[in-house]
Amino acid sequence: MSEGQGHYAGAGGQGAIPPPGPYPQSGPYTGPNPYAQPQPYPQPQPQPYAGPNPYAQPLPPQPAPAGLAAPAAASFDGGFPGPRPRRSRISVLLQFTLQWIYAPVWIAALVALFAILLWTGASGPSGPESDSWLKVNRTFVPPRRLKAELTGRPEDWERYVGPILERRIRLAEAGYAAGDGDVGADFGRTVGVKLAVRLYRGLGAAGVVRLAERYGWQGVPAGGDLARVRLSRRYPAPPRVSAPGPQDPPAAPGTPWGARPGRSAFLLPFMLVLQIAYVPVCGVLSLLAFWVKHPEPDYWDRWGARWAVGPRAFRAEFTGSAAAWDRHVRRIVAREVCPGNGKGAEAPRRIRVNLATYRGAGAQHVLRVAAEQGYVLDPAYLPDPGVCVRLYRPDRQV
Structure with a gap:
């Protein structure tokens, strides 16, 4: 009995603390597992979420730094619209057919009206748009435009509006040479041309601007006006040319600034x-x-x-x-x-x-x-x- 109790309380008895091993103990093993089996397929690595945060709050607009202008927002008002919707082929054919009937009647009515006004001495209608009813050509579809209206292809519209645009640009440039144009603060002058939408419907204002750039012209944003496209060209101030002053001696007769020969007194x-x-x-x-x-x-x-x-x-x-x-x-x-x-x-x-x-x-x-x-x-x-x-x-x- 004593032997059993002594064995329980002794150093090597039951319930005693085991003696330390002969080899020093280290931390847990962190090396590769020698018994692990290789994976036949690579395991996907987790990726961070790149989508928008559904809980993010919108930031208030920040003011532009001092000295820098805030960028203008892109809008339809500042650009040039593309091709307009095509007209119905039936309506185009009806207009082309009936215009040979109502156009002569329209012109005859205008001539009769002018004759009555001249005879009675009455004045015609007044107002900024009072001459719109005189423009018979606005409702006339020439044969060249008929093909573009029926096909709707941009190349057909370009072949139609190209000569019209070139002619109007040449007239505007000739007008500048004769003194036309709006004078700016730097004494440069700007001349302009505008085309109605009926002339470029299938090409769009952007296509007309592209054609005008070939002649050195540029488009003028017209805001929400879809009825026409405006073009302009700005010329710098002319070079200074020597000319006599008011206090200079009189120019000799026959010279550019002198007296000109008079016409025959007879x-x-x-x-x-x-x-x-x-x-x-x-x-x-x-x-x-x-x-x-x-x-x-x-x-x-x-x-x-x-x-x-x-x-x-x-x-x-x-x-x-x-x-x-x-x-x-x-x-x-x-x-x-x-x-x-x-x-x-x-x-x-x-x-x-x-x-x-x-x-x-x-x-x-x-x-x-x-x-x-x-x-x-x-x-x-x-x-x-x-x-x-x-x-x-x-x-x-x-």
Whole structure:
């Protein structure tokens, strides 16, 4: 009994702490498992979630840094729309067929209306859009456009609108050479062209702009206006050309800035009488051919300076008196400076004096008279004293 109790409490008895081993103990084994079996297929590695966070809150818009402009948002208003929806083939064919009936009737009605207005002395309709009912060509489908309307292919529309665009661009550039265009603050001028949507429906405004870029033109964003496309071209200010000043010695007669040779004193009386008949005839012909545009917008001024003479300019040109020419030039310049017949109207910033006004006095005399009113030679135009003198008042705002 004692032996059993002694064995329980002793060092080697039951329940005693086992003695330490003969070899030192280390941490858990972290090496490869020698009994592990190789996997026949590679195990996929977990990837981080790359989708949007459904619990993320939108950040408020941050203001642009100082000195930097915030980028403009892309919108339809600032671009050029593409092709418009095609018209129904049936409606196009009906319009093409019926136009040969209603177009002559329309023109005959317009001629009758103008005859009635001239006979009764009544005035026609007024307003910014009062002449829209005169444009018969707006409802006319030419044979060249018929194919483009029926097929709807962009290449057919390009073949149709290409010559129209080229012709209008050439007319606008000729108009710039003759003095047309909007003058900017740097004395450069901008000319523009616009096309109605019926001319480029299947090509789109973007296609028209692409064609215009071949000629050095660019598109003008028209906002939400889908009825037309606008094009423009900006020309820089012309180079400075030497011209006599108002206080310089008078230019010699026969030179560009000097007095021009007068017309025959024998023909002037006949011209004064006959122009009463042929000037109105030329004006009526110009109104009847309102759709014909001459490449020189000042064609009427050039023609009038050669074949017409004003009643007040007749005496100065018939006598050749320097004093008479001086009075005539001063009268015309005063009329241009005071468009309200001297009744307190604001003086315009730019005026133009034609050759018929200063023929016997010289273009330099116009500069001398205009300088008294604060006008100088306009730097936005190349001087052309053989046609006109363009004047500019620097202190007058637009």
